[in-house]
Amino acid sequence: EAGVAQSPRYKIIEKRQSVAFWCNPISGHATLYWYQQILGQGPKLLIQFQNNGVVDDSQLPKDRFSAERLKGVDSTLKIQPAKLEDSAVYLCASSLWTGEAFFGQGTRLTVV
Amino acid sequence: GQQVMQIPQYQHVQEGEDFTTYCNSSTTLSNIQWYKQRPGGHPVFLIQLVKSGEVKKQKRLTFQFGEAKKNSSLHITATQTTDVGTYFCAGLANAGGTSYGKLTFGQGTILTVHP
Numbered sequence: 556e557a558g559v560a561q562s563p564r565y566k567i568i569e570k571r572q573s574v575a576f577w578c579n580p581i582s583g584h585a586t587l588y589w590y591q592q593i594l595g596q597g598p599k600l601l602i603q604f605q606n607n608g609v610v611d612d613s614q615l616p617k618d619r620f621s622a623e624r625l626k627g628v629d630s631t632l633k634i635q636p637a638k639l640e641d642s643a644v645y646l647c648a649s650s651l652w653t654g655e656a657f658f659g660q661g662t663r664l665t666v667v
Numbered sequence: 668g669q670q671v672m673q674i675p676q677y678q679h680v681q682e683g684e685d686f687t688t689y690c691n692s693s694t695t696l697s698n699i700q701w702y703k704q705r706p707g708g709h710p711v712f713l714i715q716l717v718k719s720g721e722v723k724k725q726k727r728l729t730f731q732f733g734e735a736k737k738n739s740s741l742h743i744t745a746t747q748t749t750d751v752g753t754y755f756c757a758g759l760a761n762a763g764g765t766s767y768g769k770l771t772f773g774q775g776t777i778l779t780v781h782p
Contacts, residue, residue: 577751581709589772597755597772598710613668643681648707656757656770658709 557581559659561647565667576662580628580649581660586610587624588656589632590646598646604630637666669694671758673773681781686743688776690756697768699732700757704775713760719748732779746780753777 560579568574580587585606590598600621603610607628617621619638624630634641644663648656668694680686690699698717701771705741716732716739729742739756753775759768761769 591774596674597774599767600771603767603769605767630768642781648710655712655713655715656702656710661709 559647559649559657561603561645561659561662563662565663565665567667568637570666571636571638571654573633574637574664575631575633576631576645576647576664578632578647578659580630580647581657584649584651584657586650586652586656587630588646588648588650589622589630589648592644592661594643595637601632627629637664639666642666669758669760669769671741671756671771671773671774673756675776676774677777678738679707679781680746682748683745684722686746686778687757688741688754688756688778689713689759690718690736690739690741690773692758692760692771694758694760696736696758696760697716698759699736700759700770701730701739702757702772703752704755705752710772724782743778746778748780748782751778 558573562577580593587604589601592598601615602622604624622632644661646661648658650656672691700715701713704710713779720734722731727744731740755772755775757772
């Protein structure tokens with residue numbers, strides 16, 4: 556079975572610019588997660604979708620971050636405007652209900 | 668909000684020594700999951716524990732879920748250089764106001780193994 560697809564793999568932007576990340580989960584997985592992982596830390600949950608509804612976005616900086624999940628399948632995460640502290644790896648994962656989360660390769664964002 | 672704490676942050680062992688990492692949640696969990704992340708890679712699922720007091724083994728790895736479903740441990744017997752990486756626990760607990768689970772990761776334990 557195909558895994559979780561993310562793009563781009565790497566992105567370098569200047570502060571105050573905008574950026575978008577795309578995720579295609581495993582077919583049939585209703586749950587989709589976006590995590591932010593800063594070097595040396597554990598993944599921090601930004602937003603969790605169940606189908607196309609938001610389950611939790613309590614740690615999403617809503618003044619600059621937004622996410623949507625179109626038709627309960629693909630998802631995009633946007634940052635506008637970016638700050639230096641947003642430099643991190645953005646991981647997308649999907650799962651069936653409450654089971655194993657399958658992660659994509661991640662997008663490494665560098666804000667300069 | 669839910670917090671998942673993991674200790675130790677780092678562990679350096681000689682090959683052949685044992686290794687243990689501990690995980691504690693601020694709230695009761697529906698299940699606990701363990702992941703391994705190699706340097707430069709993404710987290711890869713190892714196992715899921717659901718029942719109170721559950722113990723599962725995978726070759727040299729032993730996973731335990733506490734009676735109160737708030738703590739867990741991962742023990743590796745006779746470490747090998749292939750065990751190098753960061754081990755994360757992730758707790759699934761009900762997201763506030765919904766019946767869905769929210770998956771929260773601990774900070775991870777970085778394991779280095781000296782040959």
